[in-house]
Amino acid sequence: MATNDRVISGFQVNRPLLTGGVALTAIGTLLSATGTVVVCAALIAAGRSWVRGLDTPPTALAQRALREAKVASNAGWEAWRTEHSSPN
Incomplete structure (x- = not known):
């Protein structure tokens, strides 16, 4: 056990360097999160603008596609x- 104690006690961390690294990591994380929020806000604004400019709203397109799918399904059925109808 004395050997393990020597190895563990020989491990010394440069505290100012570690503190600086932690601070830089925290700052980088905050900057990254802020950048992500700004990019998401820009994409949402662009998407809303695009949807407002459409001739037909997405809900109407979805309803039409659903109706067409139902008609096609019924026709196939x-x-x-x-x-395959039986003579009975």
């Missing part, structure tokens, strides 16, 4: 039933 009817075609399958006609093709």
Whole structure:
């Protein structure tokens, strides 16, 4: 155990350097988070502007696509039933 004690006691950290590294890491993290918020705000503003400029709102496009999908599904189902109907 004396050998392990010597290895552990020989490990000395330069505290001012460690403190500086921690401070720089904290500052970098805050700057990164701030940059991320600014980029997200810019993208959201651009997206809202783009949606406002559309001729047809996205909800109307989604409703139309859903209606078309239902019609296509029903047509496919009817075609399958006609093709595979039993004589009974």
